[in-house]
Amino acid sequence: MSGMKNAYELAMERLGGESAELSDGQKKALAEINSKMKAKVAETEIMFDQQLANETDPAKAAFIQQTRQAQAAKIKANAEEEKEDVRRNP
Incomplete structure (x- = not known):
């Protein structure tokens, strides 16, 4: 990929990891995970x-609000785990 780097690639560089190109299937899977999470x-x-x-x-x-925030955080964390699996397994 030439030109501008996306946020994931920049983060990987900062963390010392390698940024692999994502396949179209991976990109679609990541978009689907994001859509479901939202x-x-x-x-x-x-x-x-x-x-x-x-x-x-x-x-x-206040308890309802805390529970709401915890549930949203759990959903987002699960989505991030799913996205990492997609990135690791082309």
């Missing part, structure tokens, strides 16, 4: 937002 995060946020809208107790509302 949909799951949005679904989770909607569910918890509905709970928050109905909650009047500040302590319970």
